[in-house]
Amino acid sequence: MDLELAPEHASFRAGVRELAQGVVQPLAAEVDRDHRFPREAIDAAAQSGLLGVLIPRRYGGAGLDALAFAICVEELAQACASTAVIVDVHTSVGTEPILLFGDDEQKSRWLPRLATGELLGAFALTEPASGSDAASLTTTARRNGDGYVLNGTKVFITNIGHAGLYVVFARTGPDEKAAGVTAFLVPADARGVRVGQVFHKMGLHGSPTGELILEDVSVPAANRLGAEGQGFTVAMRALDSGRIGISGQALGIGQAAVDETRALMHDRGHEQGDDFTLADMATRVESARLLAYQAAWLCSRGLPFTRQASMSKLHCSDTAMQVALDALQIAGAEGAASGSPFERHVRDAKALQIYEGSNQVQRIVIARDLLRAG
Numbered sequence: 001m002d003l004e005l006a007p008e009h010a011s012f013r014a015g016v017r018e019l020a021q022g023v024v025q026p027l028a029a030e031v032d033r034d035h036r037f038p039r040e041a042i043d044a045a046a047q048s049g050l051l052g053v054l055i056p057r058r059y060g061g062a063g064l065d066a067l068a069f070a071i072c073v074e075e076l077a078q079a080c081a082s083t084a085v086i087v088d089v090h091t092s093v094g095t096e097p098i099l100l101f102g103d104d105e106q107k108s109r110w111l112p113r114l115a116t117g118e119l120l121g122a123f124a125l126t127e128p129a130s131g132s133d134a135a136s137l138t139t140t141a142r143r144n145g146d147g148y149v150l151n152g153t154k155v156f157i158t159n160i161g162h163a164g165l166y167v168v169f170a171r172t173g174p175d176e177k178a179a180g181v182t183a184f185l186v187p188a189d190a191r192g193v194r195v196g197q198v199f200h201k202m203g204l205h206g207s208p209t210g211e212l213i214l215e216d217v218s219v220p221a222a223n224r225l226g227a228e229g230q231g232f233t234v235a236m237r238a239l240d241s242g243r244i245g246i247s248g249q250a251l252g253i254g255q256a257a258v259d260e261t262r263a264l265m266h267d268r269g270h271e272q273g274d275d276f277t278l279a280d281m282a283t284r285v286e287s288a289r290l291l292a293y294q295a296a297w298l299c300s301r302g303l304p305f306t307r308q309a310s311m312s313k314l315h316c317s318d319t320a321m322q323v324a325l326d327a328l329q330i331a332g333a334e335g336a337a338s339g340s341p342f343e344r345h346v347r348d349a350k351a352l353q354i355y356e357g358s359n360q361v362q363r364i365v366i367a368r369d370l371l372r373a374g
């Protein structure tokens with residue numbers, strides 16, 4: 001058993017940290033205050049190859065593994081959680097479905113553009129009446145000659161308005177639940193694709209989240225990802241590894257809260273009660289990191305990792321939330337003031353317990369897997 005990062009992962013972390021601390025972190029407070037897309041941060045990440053971390057070299061990516069992906073998102077989130085979720089969603093659920101389920105033509109056509117950031121990826125599963133129960137979605141894809149016509153509304157879509165390509169889940173078959181769902185690659189500039197309401201959220205202000213409206217959108221059969229009826233499998237597999245990315249986001253927020261609390265205590269002085277809280281915070285983040293890296297390690301080796309990814313997402317996001325609250329408590333009124341990183345971490349951490357499967361849904365996944373194992 002070796003718990004030390006391999007030299008290539010360690011040097012990758014150092015490179016991402018330099019970019020995150022040098023370019024991304026200085027923008028974080030302003031991006032949060034102004035609810036603005038962190039364009040400079042995303043461009044810098046693209047130039048450093050961070051939008052193609054998981055994409056093989058032959059398609060212009062870095063060809064790295066799930067552990068590198070987790071490290072990348074963790075380092076970005078430590079600097080700016082909004083930037084991290086944009087990169088995370090692009091890399092995992094926005095791009096990985098093509099890597100895992102795309103044919104050669106789809107890979108050659110889309111992956112090089114996603115790897116450079118020419119196109120930002122997004123994942124459109126949730127609907128107004130279909131969140132945790134994703135199999136009940138009602139967006140339709142009707143066969144029309146050699147293609148399909150899509151109609152429906154997706155909500156809470158990350159990277160809305162900035163994405164060039166959406167992985168959209170729609171119902172093709174008469175089956176009411178999962179078996180009737182199919183995945184499609186829908187370019188943002190296809191006729192009939194519209195951005196609806198862009199939501200104001202309590203946190204992650206730099207990460208746009210909103211409605212994707214599909215009105216008689218024609219896509220060729222070449223844009224169908226996987227077979228008809230395979231869409232739910234595509235979505236669930238994408239979310240499995242997506243949860244490694246959410247774990248990275250949570251670790252970054254948690255570590256930032258620990259580091260900022262430590263710095264504050266150095267400057268301001270501290271009581272023993274604060275010391276105990278800081279020790280608990282750091283211990284929680286460190287233990288969550290082990291779970292996240294274990295899930296990434298299993299995924300990188302092609303081993304079953306669904307249960308560990310859910311455990312990791314559950315534990316890391318709960319940890320980030322708790323640690324952010326503890327940090328704010330230690331900081332006191334100064335931490336609660338708007339513009340303080342302490343209150344930003346609390347607001348940013350909350351969504352992690354909800355998206356890519358709420359933490360209740362993670363418990364369902366974990367229990368189901370445990371009970372299946374006998």
Ligand SMILES: Cc1cc2nc3c(=O)[nH]c(=O)nc-3n(C[C@H](O)[C@H](O)[C@H](O)COP(=O)(O)OP(=O)(O)OC[C@H]3O[C@@H](n4cnc5c(N)ncnc54)[C@H](O)[C@@H]3O)c2cc1C
Nearest residue numbers: 123124125126131132156157158351354355356357358360
């Ligand atoms: C910031 C943000 C970004 C997002 N980005 C995307 C995106 O890019 N693409 C996308 O498709 N979606 C996205 N989502 C949507 C997200 O995935 C859903 O919010 C999530 O799946 C939960 O669905 P819901 O909000 O409809 O809650 P509901 O499913 O209505 O659940 C409400 C509550 O009930 C609980 N609950 C539901 N079912 C059960 C059950 N069976 N047992 C126990 N408890 C249950 C839930 O845990 C939750 O606490 C995003 C959401 C947010 C907040």
